[in-house]
Amino acid sequence: MRKDAVLCTIPIVGMGGLGKTTLAKRIFNDQHIEKHFEKRIWLCLPEMSEIKSFLELILESLTERKVEVQSRDIIVKKLRDALGEKQYLLVLDDLWRVDSTSWHEFLDTLRGINTSRGNCILVTTRSKQVASIVAADLHKLGKLTDDHCWSIFKQRAFVDGEVPEEILSVENKIVEMCQGLPLAASVLGGLFCNKEKHEWQAILDGSSLVASEDSIKNILKLSYDYLPSPHLKKCFSYFAIFPKDFQFEKDQLIQLWMAEGFLRPCQETPVMEDVGNKFFQLLLQYSLLQDVNLDKYNNTTHCKMHDLVHDLAGDILKSRLFDPKGDNGEKLSQVRYFGWESPSDQIDKIYEPGRQASRSCQPQSSS
Numbered sequence: 001m002r003k004d005a006v007l008c009t010i011p012i013v014g015m016g017g018l019g020k021t022t023l024a025k026r027i028f029n030d031q032h033i034e035k036h037f038e039k040r041i042w043l044c045l046p047e048m049s050e051i052k053s054f055l056e057l058i059l060e061s062l063t064e065r066k067v068e069v070q071s072r073d074i075i076v077k078k079l080r081d082a083l084g085e086k087q088y089l090l091v092l093d094d095l096w097r098v099d100s101t102s103w104h105e106f107l108d109t110l111r112g113i114n115t116s117r118g119n120c121i122l123v124t125t126r127s128k129q130v131a132s133i134v135a136a137d138l139h140k141l142g143k144l145t146d147d148h149c150w151s152i153f154k155q156r157a158f159v160d161g162e163v164p165e166e167i168l169s170v171e172n173k174i175v176e177m178c179q180g181l182p183l184a185a186s187v188l189g190g191l192f193c194n195k196e197k198h199e200w201q202a203i204l205d206g207s208s209l210v211a212s213e214d215s216i217k218n219i220l221k222l223s224y225d226y227l228p229s230p231h232l233k234k235c236f237s238y239f240a241i242f243p244k245d246f247q248f249e250k251d252q253l254i255q256l257w258m259a260e261g262f263l264r265p266c267q268e269t270p271v272m273e274d275v276g277n278k279f280f281q282l283l284l285q286y287s288l289l290q291d292v293n294l295d296k297y298n299n300t301t302h303c304k305m306h307d308l309v310h311d312l313a314g315d316i317l318k319s320r321l322f323d324p325k326g327d328n329g330e331k332l333s334q335v336r337y338f339g340w341e342s343p344s345d346q347i348d349k350i351y352e353p354g355r356q357a358s359r360s361c362q363p364q365s366s367s
């Protein structure tokens with residue numbers, strides 16, 4: 001990082017599930033970084049379409065207050081007040097799209113707002129093109145070593161630490177499947193967790209686990225296929241109606257599952273909330289949820305879903321709704337979720353008749 005520049009930009013590039021967000025979070029929360037940068041801002045937005053909304057979000061993050069609709073000049077002035085001449089670190093996590101003109105205009109605006117030296121923007125992205133717009137020097141995040149993948153797999157799969165002999169003999173196949181991706185190792189470990197020997201043998205013998213470019217997608221799909229109940233599968237695909245990077249509150253999520261009729265009490269678990277808690281724990285065990293927040297009693301309160309896992313939930317939901325041969329009766333006439341993506345100023349204009357059966361409505365603003 002160049003200390004003499006007003007603003008330096010660092011892109012971290014690599015495929016999904018490689019650990020970019022984790023690395024950026026480590027940096028963001030590092031003690032020295034906290035000391036060095038008086039102001040730290042974390043944003044996760046797929047594209048930089050309009051600079052004003054980016055500036056607005058930075059301001060909201062700094063002031064922890066919603067910005068009512070205001071002109072760009074007012075936002076810039078408020079940002080100047082909020083930042084002063086304090087050094088800042090801005091993380092843009094998972095930026096998918098940006099054009100060169102907007103990017104440079106954004107930087108110029110920031111340089112005009114705060115002229116002290118040593119400010120930094122860290123961008124994580126899967127796109128080399130985005131990375132090359134952000135800076136000429138891109139940091140390509142390397143894959144994990146086989147040993148590291150194996151260690152993540154073991155930790156997730158065999159929580160008590162005892163690894164069966166038979167698994168040791170297929171270590172090579174497992175690390176090959178992981179392709180150096182911690183997400184793959186973690187989900188594969190979750191899939192093997194609490195399984196009998198004949199079950200994981202069947203998984204290993206199946207055709208889905210062949211190492212390829214798409215390994216991560218196959219592993220995620222396999223993990224979904226092995227979820228132990230069709231109701232749990234519905235609960236999983238329900239995540240798709242929320243925006244990416246959404247922080248879920250466990251209790252609220254369980255209430256929503258209940259309202260949707262996904263939770264069926266049984267003799268063993270007669271209380272619906274307990275069924276919901278069990279499902280939630282299973283999704284965590286399968287590593288389909290992550291970034292858990294705990295309360296002081298070590299109970300999970302919040303969590304997130306990785307964007308690749310969220311993509312899978314979306315694919316499952318779509319395939320259930322739009323498969324004309326679907327045998328589960330969920331045809332279009334019975335659509336219960338309705339979501340759309342639109343710039344926030346156009347959401348009011350969207351009107352969709354004939355969806356009276358829908359129970360959940362999720363506008364996903366793209367600006």
Ligand SMILES: Nc1ncnc2c1ncn2[C@@H]1O[C@H](COP(=O)(O)OP(=O)(O)O)[C@@H](O)[C@H]1O
Nearest residue numbers: 015016017018019020021022023152182183290
């Ligand atoms: N070095 C690591 N060791 C163990 N697990 C990791 C490591 N890096 C990332 N992970 C885990 O892998 C998953 C994917 O990481 P993430 O940072 O979200 O990837 P990306 O942002 O590149 O898609 C997360 O569940 C994260 O906890």
Ligand SMILES: [Mg+2]
Nearest residue numbers: 020021022094
């Ligand atoms: Mg990420």
